[in-house]
Amino acid sequence: MSDRLIQSQKRLHDSLFELYIDGGLELFQAGTRGLKRDLIIRLETSALTPEKGEIIHYYAVNRWDEEDEFEEWAKPSVALSQEAERILGVTNSQLAHCRSTDVVLQEFLAFLDR
Structure with a gap:
């Protein structure tokens, strides 16, 4: 696999993980007022x-x-x-x-x- 593709997959993985963590934290902080x-x-x-x-x-x-x-x-x-x-x-x-x-x-x- 080319280095460019590997780096692209890593960035995508990291971005999705950050989105998950940030969104999850937001929902947790919202508590019963949120989801x-x-x-x-x-x-x-x-x-x-x-x-x-x-x-x-x-x-x-x-x-x-x-x-x-x-x-x-x-x-x-x-x-x-x-x-x-x-x-x-x-x-x-x-x-x-x-x-x-x-x-x-x-x-x-x-x-x-x-």
Whole structure:
């Protein structure tokens, strides 16, 4: 890679990082007068591609309030493949006692709407 391209990528990275830090600090200082919630959301699916699977792990946390968090695993309507179990680190037997994806999704959406 050329030095010019490397330097350009470094400047872009540094600029984006500064924007993130400055904007994040501004929101933090605004407190309840600023943004109500800034959620970090992570979803995991039951298959190796989102088109073939359904969401089985719902996670969200407010960046400014760790107490404002949602995390729950859901039982998929179709069993996980052995490869999906290995990648996710969870087994069908562990998910057998979880609530259905439909139920968990409704609670997750309610959490997001707060």
